[in-house]
Amino acid sequence: MTNETTYGFDTLQIHAGARPDPATGSRQTPIYQSTAFVFRDADHAAALFNLQEVGYIYSRLTNPTVAVLQERIATLEGGVGAVCCSSGHAAQIMALFPLMQPGRNVVVSTRLYGGSITQFSQTIKRFGWGAKFVDFDDLDAVKAAIDDDTRAVFCESIANPGGYITDLPAISALSDEAGLPLIVDNTSASAYLCRPIEHGATLVVNSTTKVLTGNGTVTGGCVVDSGKFDWSASDKFPSLSAPEPAYHGLKFHETFGPLAFTFHGIAYVSAFMSSIL
Numbered sequence: 001m002t003n004e005t006t007y008g009f010d011t012l013q014i015h016a017g018a019r020p021d022p023a024t025g026s027r028q029t030p031i032y033q034s035t036a037f038v039f040r041d042a043d044h045a046a047a048l049f050n051l052q053e054v055g056y057i058y059s060r061l062t063n064p065t066v067a068v069l070q071e072r073i074a075t076l077e078g079g080v081g082a083v084c085c086s087s088g089h090a091a092q093i094m095a096l097f098p099l100m101q102p103g104r105n106v107v108v109s110t111r112l113y114g115g116s117i118t119q120f121s122q123t124i125k126r127f128g129w130g131a132k133f134v135d136f137d138d139l140d141a142v143k144a145a146i147d148d149d150t151r152a153v154f155c156e157s158i159a160n161p162g163g164y165i166t167d168l169p170a171i172s173a174l175s176d177e178a179g180l181p182l183i184v185d186n187t188s189a190s191a192y193l194c195r196p197i198e199h200g201a202t203l204v205v206n207s208t209t210k211v212l213t214g215n216g217t218v219t220g221g222c223v224v225d226s227g228k229f230d231w232s233a234s235d236k237f238p239s240l241s242a243p244e245p246a247y248h249g250l251k252f253h254e255t256f257g258p259l260a261f262t263f264h265g266i267a268y269v270s271a272f273m274s275s276i277l
């Protein structure tokens, strides 16, 4: 018999990921405004740098305050892990970076936030990535747009502006069939109204600048990992399935299983995305 309590959304949005501060007993999570963290000894440092132990090194990578936010949003979205960064747009690049390479493309809904239209139609070209814009109501057109160079499918759950609702189960059936991850921007809906992972999303991005901030004071972004995608099923995602030179040949998917994307995001992609603090 298990004794586990299941908490509702209202409780989780206040408490998930947080514990009273062990040093002071503070009920609320303190803002750990520190760039760096000390090691117990050289072995501890080596274990952290080799990703053999979870802990804190440097706030660009991980920070105890941000870690609470990451766990909270992952819990609300029903994912296994999350990585936070400085804006919603940074989160979108962070979601794509491990999946894309020059010459690859992402199939994108035409119904997106205007800034995202620009990011996909213009900005990502600088990385040598392409975007194919398709009406996601037209499932045949979505299917036809996916080609051998496609590495992801991207849409908003409820589009900004317009409040247009995407048929996530139908789109995820197509991305599954093609062996591709579905990335859903859940900013407008929020996890309170829609949990895209329950409808087949692989990754969920949020601009925490909006509903999640609550009072319009801080920009931020988050990528939530469903933990459900098999990054090794094809050779399309070498950043996650093949040996990583920056980590002495470590294979993220083989080593971290469902947390591969999250660990890759924290250890590698955050190297060029500023942290939220």
Ligand SMILES: Cc1ncc(COP(=O)(O)O)c(C=O)c1O
Residues within 6 Å of the ligand: 087, 088, 089, 090, 113, 115, 116, 156, 160, 185, 187, 188, 207, 208, 209, 219, 220, 221
């Ligand atoms: C649906 C949606 N996605 C992404 C973004 C970008 O987020 P940020 O402004 O935090 O970069 C916005 C911003 O308005 C948005 O409305």
